[in-house]
Amino acid sequence: MFRRGATKRCESPRLYKFRDPCPGAALPAQTRGCGDNASGYHSRMFSYRHAYHAGNHADVLKHTVLIAILKHLCAKETEVLAVDTHAGAGLYRLDSAAAQTSGESSEGLLALVARLVQRQRAPAPALRDYLDVLASFNPDDVYKVYPGSPFVMQHLMRRNDKIKLFEWHPSDARALAGHVDQLRVGRQVAVLREDGFVGLRKFLPPPARRGLVLMDPSYEIKTDYARVSECIQDCLKRFSTGTYAVWYPIIPRMEAHDLPRRLKTLSLQSQKPWLHATLTIKSGQQASAGAALGSDGKPKRPGLAASGMFVINPPYTLNEQLKAALPDMVDLMGQDKHATHSLEVGGTH
Ligand SMILES: C[S@@+](CC[C@H](N)C(=O)[O-])C[C@H]1O[C@@H](n2cnc3c(N)ncnc32)[C@H](O)[C@@H]1O
Numbered sequence: 001m002f003r004r005g006a007t008k009r010c011e012s013p014r015l016y017k018f019r020d021p022c023p024g025a026a027l028p029a030q031t032r033g034c035g036d037n038a039s040g041y042h043s044r045m046f047s048y049r050h051a052y053h054a055g056n057h058a059d060v061l062k063h064t065v066l067i068a069i070l071k072h073l074c075a076k077e078t079e080v081l082a083v084d085t086h087a088g089a090g091l092y093r094l095d096s097a098a099a100q101t102s103g104e105s106s107e108g109l110l111a112l113v114a115r116l117v118q119r120q121r122a123p124a125p126a127l128r129d130y131l132d133v134l135a136s137f138n139p140d141d142v143y144k145v146y147p148g149s150p151f152v153m154q155h156l157m158r159r160n161d162k163i164k165l166f167e168w169h170p171s172d173a174r175a176l177a178g179h180v181d182q183l184r185v186g187r188q189v190a191v192l193r194e195d196g197f198v199g200l201r202k203f204l205p206p207p208a209r210r211g212l213v214l215m216d217p218s219y220e221i222k223t224d225y226a227r228v229s230e231c232i233q234d235c236l237k238r239f240s241t242g243t244y245a246v247w248y249p250i251i252p253r254m255e256a257h258d259l260p261r262r263l264k265t266l267s268l269q270s271q272k273p274w275l276h277a278t279l280t281i282k283s284g285q286q287a288s289a290g291a292a293l294g295s296d297g298k299p300k301r302p303g304l305a306a307s308g309m310f311v312i313n314p315p316y317t318l319n320e321q322l323k324a325a326l327p328d329m330v331d332l333m334g335q336d337k338h339a340t341h342s343l344e345v346g347g348t349h
Contacts (some may be wrong), residue, residue, distance in 0.1 A: 016145065016182055019175035021089040022098040054092035054143035054146040055105030057333050058307040061279045062216065062247045063152055064130040064325055065309045065318070069212055069243055069316060070156045072315035080161045081206035082153045085196030085231075087165040089175035090150040094143055104303065107281060107335060109134065109143060115332045116180065123332070143280045149214055150176065154189055155266035163189045164203055166196030183333065197231045203240035216247045225255035229262040233345065236270045243313045250278060250306035256281045263310045264346065273347035275314040277322050280306035282335035306339070319345050 040219065053059065054110040073080045075329050092098075094105050115129070116123055123131065133155055137145045150165045157163060165180070167173040180189050192199055200213065213235060217224040225248070232244055260276055267274035284305035311318065326341035333339070 013191055016179065018091065018093055018096075019089070019178040020051075020096065021169075021172045021175040022049050022096070023171075036263045038095075047218045049098065049169075050088035050148065050218075051092050051096060051098035052102040052149065053104050054099060055094055055110070055143075055283045056102075056108040056248070056304070057111075057279060057329070058108070058247065058304060059106050060130065060329060060333065061277070061307060061309060063133075063149065064126050064329075065245060065277065065311065065322070066149060066152055066214060067129050067133055067156065068126050068318055069245060069311070069315055069322050070153065072317055073210060073212060073243070074157060074161070076210070078210050079206075079208040081158060081164070081203060081208070082157060082161065083164045083166070083196075083200055083203055083211070083281075084149050084153065084216070085166050085200050085213065085279050086216045086218065087150045087167040087172075087176055087191075087196075088148045088216075089167075089172045090148050090179040091137075092146040092148060092167070094146050102303075104173075105143075105146065107303075109146070110331060112329070112332045113143065122329040124321075125246065125327055126321040126325040129333075137184035149216065150180065150189070153214075154180075154183060154185065157188075159174075159185075159188060160205070161188065161324050164200075165191045166194055166199050167191065168193065168195055197227050200231065201234065201238065203244065204235055206242075209239070209241060211239065212243045212245065214245050214247075219249055219256070222253070222255050225259050228259060229266065232263060233266055234265065236272070236312070240270060240272070242311060243311065243315070245312045248310070249304055250280070250308055251284070251304070260308060260310050263312065266326070267347055270312075271347065272312050273314065274345065275310075275311045275318055275322070276308065276342075276344045277326060278306060278308040279326060279329055280338060280341045281330070281333045283338040314345075319343070 099105060116264055133152055136155065137147050153163050164177060167176050177191045215228055217228065228246055235242065235244060246263060249256055264274060284302060284306045322343050326343055330339045330341050
């Protein structure tokens with residue numbers, strides 16, 4: 001049976017001071033991966049703020065996979081390098097104006113927890129690990145804080161491991177640096193206000209040849225899709241045994257459909273094993289006339305319905321873990337009959 005109070009607690013500081021990356025944020029929610037007609041790289045990039053999306057179904061998928069990979073990498077004594085090329089602000093409040101405006105966590109983390117309690121059952125082990133991490137940031141059994149990928153990494157990694165966080169947005173980079181400062185972990189974590197696709201190169205290969213790169217762009221500009229595959233191609237030359245985890249949105253856009261295909265081709269060309277997981281929680285069709293209304297009285301936009309994770313050189317345990325966790329995610333976060341998942345692997349270990 002799932003008991004919320006039974007989850008693990010951590011030694012990390014619990015009372016974080018929050019740097020609000022979206023001050024005065026009563027803006028319309030930013031729709032990840034749906035930007036078009038780029039009028040300039042920076043103006044498009046700067047329109048995305050993860051504070052609107054923290055704890056949504058895509059974060060549940062991405063962070064469950066991230067946690068499974070890191071737990072595997074940290075099981076051996078050897079020092080590990082983790083690079084987050086698109087880090088965001090690091091910590092988010094689920095009761096902030098930005099999170100409340102979008103309400104996305106109610107179809108993600110909050111739906112997952114509510115249904116688990118309702119159904120009185122235990123989640124699959126990988127989801128349990130995800131919820132354990134979440135619980136350690138929310139000791140009062142109320143989900144107010146959402147740890148982004150930088151804090152998930154720092155929570156699971158050891159003092160001798162290194163974490164490099166790239167964030168290019170000035171406000172989010174400032175918020176991230178402020179959040180990381182509170183950890184007082186010195187040189188273990190570095191925040192770099194640089195283009196992650198470029199800056200990443202200087203850290204590969206890591207000295208101990210053990211590492212993970214998380215690539216999680218906002219895809220506000222369609223060139224991000226090509227930049228991901230070019231960057232992965234370059235990374236595989238520099239550090240062919242590294243684990244690479246790429247998140248992408250499943251949206252009706254050619255570049256989005258092509259990305260997993262390109263990553264598969266790159267893995268095959270480098271003779272590396274790969275894993276491809278997708279999660280759909282609802283129909284991606286525009287809301288119909290009878291759809292629920294938003295606070296502005298207009299039919300609610302359906303928002304992102306599906307996303308995928310492509311992992312090159314996945315831990316050999318990841319496939320089995322996701323075989324159990326993905327159907328659970330569909331069951332616990334599915335919004336309609338279109339909810340589904342897929343899991344595919346290739347190459348050999
Ligand atoms: C989806 S969010 C990251 C979320 C984070 N990985 C997590 O899981 O908590 C993407 C972030 O990338 C930043 N960004 C966009 N382009 C970038 C680039 N070229 N280099 C570094 N950061 C970038 C955006 O400002 C945004 O904060």
